[in-house]
Amino acid sequence: MILEPAPPCFDIPRSIDRSAFGQPLRELSDADGRELVIADGSGELHVRLRDEQAAQRPAVLLPIDSMAELRLDVALHFVRQLGGRGRSLLPAALRLTAFQKRRLIQLLHAFDVHDLGGGPRDVAAKVLASDHAQRRAVEWKDSHARRKANRLIHDSIALVERGYLKLLRGL
Template sequence: MPALPSTPRLPASVSLGDGGYAFAHDPALPVGPEPVAWLPELSPGTLLLDEAPRGFEHVSLDPSQLGTIIADRADDEGREVIVVDDSGELHIRLRSENAAQRPMILLPADLASFDLRLAVASRFMRRLGGQTIGLLPQALRLTMQRKRRLVELLHAFDVHDLGGGPRDVADLILHSAQARLPSVEWKDSHARRAANRLIHDSIALVNRGYLKLLRGG
C-alpha cells in the first residue's frame, strides 16, 4: 500500500487576470466555524430583501423571531443575516438600510431557481404570519445521511489529493478489511468499486459540483 505524503500540497494562488474564475466563496479566506456567505445568485436559499415602496402595508422584520441568528454581517452589498432552525440555514440578504423596517422580497426571473426561491419566500412570509413551518423547503435541507456522505466524499478527496489510491480510501474512509486483500482478490472486490466511486464523486464535488447542493441537487 503506498504511503501518503505527510503534508498536503497547497494549490498556487490563481488571479482573475491570469485566467482564473470567481469562486462562490473566496478560497483565500480561512475555513472556520463562521458560516459561509454564498453569492445570492448561486443560492436559492438566500432570501433577497429590499425596501418596499411607500403605500404598502408592511411588517417589520426581526430576524431573531425566525430562529437562532448565527451570523450578522455587512459588506458593500448590504447586510446578511443567517438564521437557523430545524430545517437548516436561511440566509437573508438586506440590500438597503430600511429593508428590515419595510421588507420587500425580490424574486429574480431565474427559471433554474425560481420555484425554490418562491418556496423559500412563501415559507418566510408564513413564518412572519406566525405559522409554525420550517424556513427551508425539503429540497434545500441536508439530512444526516447526506451530511455523512458529504463528509466521506471530502475525506476521500483529501486522501486522493495527497496521492492515495482506492486501497487507501477503502482502508481509511470505508474501514474495509478488503483493502488488505491480495491484488487478484482486490481487483474484483466490492470495496475497490466503492472506493473508486467515492474518488470519482469527490472530484466532481470539489470541481464545482458542490453548487448543485445550493440548488437542491
Template sequence: MRDDGGCVFAYDPNIPTTHSSVLWRPEVFPGVLLLTEAPSAFATAPFSAAAIGPVFDERADADGREIVIRDSSGELHISLRHAEAERHPAIILPLDDMMELRLDVAASLVRRLCRKDVDLLPARLRLTPLQKARLIQLLHTFDILRDGGGRRDIAKEILNSEQARLPSVEWKDSAARRKATRLVQDATALVERGYLKLLRGD
C-alpha cells in the same frame, strides 16, 4: 467573470475561513432571500430577523448586510440589499430557473412572520441524515486523494474494509476497490462544482 472584477466562486473566497457561517451567493443558492426597499406607496411592517428565528450570524459588506437564521430545518439567509430594506422591506424574486424554490423560501418567511410553525427551508433544500453522512464520506475521500492517498487508503479509512490488505491480483477484482473507485469519482465530481446541485435542491 474573471476579467470584470466578478467572483467565479459560489462562495466568496475573500471571506476568512474563520468566519462562522458560509455565505453563499444568492444566484447559486435559493436559500438566500433578497430584501430591498418597498415602493413608498406600500404600508409595510419593519423586518425583524428575531421574529423568524434565532440569528446565528450576520455580516455587512459593500453589497449590504446578510443575516443567517438557523433552526433544526436548516439555515435561511436574508440578504438586505438596501439601507431601507429593514424599515420598509420588499422581497426580490428573480425569475430564473430556481424561481419556484425561491418562492417556497419566501412563503416560509412570510408564514414565520405570521407566527406560523413552518420549516425555514423547503424539503428540497434540506439534507437528510443519509445525505449528510454520504457527503462527509465523499469529502473525507477527497482529503485522502489530495494528500496523495489512493484507493487502498480509501478502502481502509473510509470503508473499513479488510480487502485493502489483499495482494495486488486479488485487490484488482475486489468489491472494496470498486466501491473505492466509485467514491473517488463521486468525490471528485462533488468538489468540481457538483456541490452546486445540492444548493439548487437537485
C-alpha cells in the same frame, strides 16, 4: 435571500420583527449591507438587508435564473415564518436525510484523499475503514471495497466539479 425596500406604491403593513427568529447565529456587515444568519431546526437561512429600510419596508429580491423556483420557495417559507405560520426555513428540497449527510461527508472525505494523491486503496483504508486495502493485489482486484472506493472517487469528483449545484436545486 435578499431583502430590498419595497417601492412606495406598496402598502407594507409592518416591518420585520426580528424577535420572531430569536438571536441570529451570525450578523455580518459590509459595504453591501447586513447579512443575518438565522437558524431553526431545519437549517440556516442567510438574509441580506441592503439597507435599514429593507427591514422597515421588506420586499424580496428574486432573480429569475435557474434557481428562481428554489429561491421563491425559500421566500415563501420566510414569509410564513414572519406570519407565525411556518416552523421551517428550509424548503423540503434542501433538507438532507441522515443518510444523505453521511454520504456527502464520505464523498468529500474521499475527494480530499484522492486530491492529495491517494488512490483507491487509500480511500478504502481511510474513508471506508476497510481491511481489504491491505490485501494482496490479486485479492484486492476482486474486492468489493475496491469497487466502492473507485465509485466514491468518481462520484466525489463529479460532486466537487459543479455536481453540488444539484443539491442546491433540490434534485
